[in-house]
Amino acid sequence: MKTSKILLVDDEEATLFGYSRYLSKAGYSIDTCKCLKEAKDRTATSHFDAILLDLKLPDGNAMDWIPELRSAHENTAVIVITGASDIPTAVKSIKMGAHHFLTKPVNMDDLSVSLSKSIEFEELRKRDSIHQRLALQKGEPYFGASPVIQKVIQYANVAAMNHTVVLLHGETGTGKGVLARWIHDHNQRKNEAFVEVNCSSLKGELLRSELFGHAKGSFTSAIKDRAGLIEVADGGTLFLDEIGDMDIEVQTQLLKTIEEKSYRRIGENKLRTSDFRLICATNRNLTEASNNGSFRKDLYYRICIFPINLPSLRERKDDLVGMIKHTLLGFSYAHFPLTEEVVNTLVHYYWPGNIRELRNMLERALLLAQGEPLTVQHFPGLEKTPASIATPKEKESGTEVWNLDEIEKRHIVRALKHFSGDKYEASSALGISLSSLYRKLDKMQQQTATA
Ligand SMILES: Nc1ncnc2c1ncn2[C@@H]1O[C@H](COP(=O)(O)OP(=O)(O)OP(=O)(O)O)[C@@H](O)[C@H]1O
Ligand SMILES: [Mg+2]
Numbered sequence: 242m243k244t245s246k247i248l249l250v251d252d253e254e255a256t257l258f259g260y261s262r263y264l265s266k267a268g269y270s271i272d273t274c275k276c277l278k279e280a281k282d283r284t285a286t287s288h289f290d291a292i293l294l295d296l297k298l299p300d301g302n303a304m305d306w307i308p309e310l311r312s313a314h315e316n317t318a319v320i321v322i323t324g325a326s327d328i329p330t331a332v333k334s335i336k337m338g339a340h341h342f343l344t345k346p347v348n349m350d351d352l353s354v355s356l357s358k359s360i361e362f363e364e365l366r367k368r369d370s371i372h373q374r375l376a377l378q379k380g381e382p383y384f385g386a387s388p389v390i391q392k393v394i395q396y397a398n399v400a401a402m403n404h405t406v407v408l409l410h411g412e413t414g415t416g417k418g419v420l421a422r423w424i425h426d427h428n429q430r431k432n433e434a435f436v437e438v439n440c441s442s443l444k445g446e447l448l449r450s451e452l453f454g455h456a457k458g459s460f461t462s463a464i465k466d467r468a469g470l471i472e473v474a475d476g477g478t479l480f481l482d483e484i485g486d487m488d489i490e491v492q493t494q495l496l497k498t499i500e501e502k503s504y505r506r507i508g509e510n511k512l513r514t515s516d517f518r519l520i521c522a523t524n525r526n527l528t529e530a531s532n533n534g535s536f537r538k539d540l541y542y543r544i545c546i547f548p549i550n551l552p553s554l555r556e557r558k559d560d561l562v563g564m565i566k567h568t569l570l571g572f573s574y575a576h577f578p579l580t581e582e583v584v585n586t587l588v589h590y591y592w593p594g595n596i597r598e599l600r601n602m603l604e605r606a607l608l609l610a611q612g613e614p615l616t617v618q619h620f621p622g623l624e625k626t627p628a629s630i631a632t633p634k635e636k637e638s639g640t641e642v643w644n645l646d647e648i649e650k651r652h653i654v655r656a657l658k659h660f661s662g663d664k665y666e667a668s669s670a671l672g673i674s675l676s677s678l679y680r681k682l683d684k685m686q687q688q689t690a691t692a
Contacts, residue, residue, distance in 0.1 A: 245290040245360050249273045250280045251322070252299050260293065263349050269356070276300045284314060290360050291318040293352075294339075296330065304334055311338035311578070316367045318359030322347060338578060382419045383567035385560025389552040393420070396549045401427035406499070408484075408544050409522040411551030414597030414672045417522035418482060420551065425478040430518055433477030436470045441486035441676070448491050450507055453498075459508020471504055474517035484544070485525030485536060496540045519544070554592040554599065561588050564596065568603050579615065586617045593652050594672020601672050622659050622670075650685055653678070 247269045249260050257273045265271050272287070274280050277298045284292070292310070296303045307319060321334040321342040331342035340359040343351055384390050400407045401424050409417040418437070425435045443451055446460065454469030471479060481487070487495070498504040503514045521544050530536035554561065562584060569575065592598055606619035617623065653671065660666035668678040 244268065244270045245356075246270045246272065246288065247356065248280065248283060248287075248289040248292045250275075250277075250292060250298065250303065251295040252276060252297075253295075256295075260347075260352070263352075264356075267353055277303055277306060281306070284310065284317075288314070289317050290363070291320060291356055293320050293322065293356075295322045296327075296334065297324075304330065304337065307334060307337040307339055315575070316363045318356075318363045320352075320355050320359060382416065382423055383560075383564055385557065385563050387552075387557040387559040389557050390560055393549060393551060396547075397424055398427070400424045400547060400549065404428070404430075404518045406519045406521070406544050406546050408527075408546075408548045409520065409551060410527070410548060411522075411524060412553050412593075412595055413524050413677060414595035415551040415553060416596050417524075417551055418480075419596075420549070421478075421480045421482075421520045421522060424520060425480075425518075428478070428518070430477050434474055435478050435480065436474040436517075437480045437482060438470055439482045440491075441483035445488050445490070446507075448488065449494065452491070453494065453504050454506040456506055456508035459506075463508065466506075469504075469506060471498065471515050471517060472513065475515040477517060479517040479519050481519065481521045483523060484521040485523035485527055485530055487536075489535075489537065492537045492540050496537060496543060499540075499543055554595045558588055561599075564599060565603065568600050569607075572604065572607055574607055574615075582617055583615050583620075586620060586623050590623055591648065591652065593649055594670075596672075598670070598672025601669060605670075622655070646688075649681070653681060653685070 247264060249257055249264075249271060250273075251257050251260075252275045254275075257275070261271045261273060272283065272289070274283055275298075277300045280292070280294075280298075280303070294303050294307075303321075307321075310317070310319060319339045321331060321339045322345060323331045323334075323342060324345055328344075331344070334342055340362065341355040343355060384394055397420055407421075407424060409420055411417050421437075422435060425431060438448075438451060440448060450460075450463075450467070450469070452469050452471050454467050454472055455463045457463055457466050481495075494504070499519065502516070503512050505512060525536075527536055527541050527545070531538045531541040554564075562579075565579070565584070565587060569579075587599075594601070602620060602623075606615055609619040609621075610616075653667070656667040656671050657664070660670065664678055665675060668675045671678065673681075
């Protein structure tokens with residue numbers, strides 16, 4: 242096993258001698274210094290696994306050095322030693338990033354336990370952050386360990402091992418697009434095309450032409466022959482996002498293509514084939530849509546062979562801290578530990594826009610922080626009271642318990658108020674597209690009208 246290197250910083254010769262002898266015997270490699278300046282010089286040139294730091298040094302109070310030390314050497318454990326009467330100072334040192342504090346006279350067994358625990362903790366943290374960094378470098382998504390997301394990964398793995406049609410369902414921003422790409426990247430077809438079509442942004446003829454292609458002259462703007470995306474996806478994956486918004490006529494043609502494994506370009510008679518793997522995604526309730534006639538029932542049965550439901554962030558709060566760290570690492574923010582206050586505020590929030598909203602909110606916070614450590618003030622709208630935005634379930638001691646629609650409605654109204662009615666800003670903060678916001682506002686208006 243690797244020998245851990247410890248730096249002892251204390252101005253008393255006898256103390257240094259005592260600690261050194263004990264810790265060398267315990268198998269540590271020891272270096273010592275007697276003042277702050279020496280300690281700074283030593284840490285600038287060597288790496289230490291832990292630093293044992295007396296706070297009162299001849300050239301200053303080592304307390305002020307702790308934040309700098311922790312940010313420059315994030316995997317070095319810091320153990321502070323103070324006088325027995327100075328507990329408030331010791332507590333302050335922990336807030337500044339020290340791992341443990343011990344009071345004088347130091348009990349050697351306590352010292353030994355504190356050291357090994359702190360070093361072990363830093364080792365684990367280092368390994369965790371290396372894992373996360375590697376995942377980020379490979380552009381891999383972060384999933385987490387909550388039982389609900391583990392189930393999703395299990396299904397996604399099955400989907401990756403075969404070529405069946407997959408239907409991803411989940412609220413906006415839960416990662417349907419990301420998971421579709423992940424399934425493709427882990428499938429035999431990974432070196433072939435991954436073709437994404439957003440069925441809500443293209444309507445009618447435009448979507449048909451985009452999917453099936455067209456022959457020159459088949460409509461006014463068809464100035465030359467053009468292959469459709471179904472053709473481009475041959476051998477690879479066709480990802481039909483927001484399939485719930487697809488026009489009925491296009492649905493009919495798509496069903497035929499899936500069933501017969503062949504299609505025609507618009508304005509052409511030639512039958513073409515394309516061997517694509519189909520992944521669809523929607524945040525709409527397709528069962529309901531197929532019952533009320535806005536989605537073809539036969540197409541629904543055809544694509545609902547292997548459905549995967551993506552949980553909302555609030556259903557997997559265990560994964561939130563990992564997701565926050567993963568996202569911050571992606572933005573190269575890794576110097577400062579997150580304060581408990583920030584973590585608590587984020588964990589208590591309702592996240593209607595899910596991972597997308599979390600990402601947007603963190604990005605905005607980093608801009609506001611301008612390179613300084615993040616505080617709750619960098620999360621405007623969230624900083625006031627976690628309780629005020631806690632889910633109603635968490636406020637059950639009160640009188641009101643809202644259903645999900647009501648929560649969403651209130652949240653949208655709050656966001657619009659916060660941005661003085663600016664729908665663009667509000668939709669971006671909510672982590673939804675502008676068109677989704679308009680859709681939701683329309684729905685809210687209809688509900689109000691019929692109420
Ligand atoms: N597993 C993940 N790990 C890291 N980031 C993720 C993950 N899933 C989603 N994200 C982030 O959240 C954003 C939204 O994800 P995505 O577009 O896949 O959601 P969606 O469910 O398709 O939303 P919509 O229904 O609005 O299209 C992505 O751009 C990505 O930054
Ligand atoms: Mg999407």
